[in-house]
Amino acid sequence: MDADDKLTSDILAALACMPFERQxxxxxxxxxxxxxxxxxxxxxxxxxxxxxxxxxxxxxVRTTMELIDGQLALREIAGGAFWR
Structure with missing residues (x-):
């Protein structure tokens, strides 16, 4: 398992311990x-x-997808500009 997969697994395991409505x-x-x-x-x-x-x-999962989509949209709008 690479570092990214390990981090993802750790985050998802921590979230699974939380009440569903707070995830x-x-x-x-x-x-x-x-x-x-x-x-x-x-x-x-x-x-x-x-x-x-x-x-x-x-x-x-839906929230994560929305965050990723938003990040991709911002990058497209910004072009090569450094905005972070």
């Missing part, structure tokens, strides 16, 4: 900052993997 908020808080530091290619890979492997009706 989306916790996911948003824990993931939003990190997304800014990932390459666009890596974001797209993660998005595809989530789409294939996870249930998008889960609020935590």
């Amino acid at each position: 989306a908020e916790a996911m948003r808080d824990s993931v939003s900052t990190g997304l800014k530091h990932l390459s666009t290619q890596r974001l797209c890979e993660i998005r595809r993997r989530i789409e294939l492997e996870m249930d998008e009706t889960n609020p935590a």
Whole structure:
């Protein structure tokens, strides 16, 4: 298991211990900052993997997809500008 998979597994395990209704908020808080530091290619890979492997009706999964989509949209709007 590479470092990214280990981190993802640890985050998901921690979220699974939380009440279902708090998972989306916790996911948003824990993931939003990190997304800014990932390459666009890596974001797209993660998005595809989530789409294939996870249930998008889960609020935590849906929130993560929205964060990734928002990050990708901001990058497209910003072009090559450094805005982080």
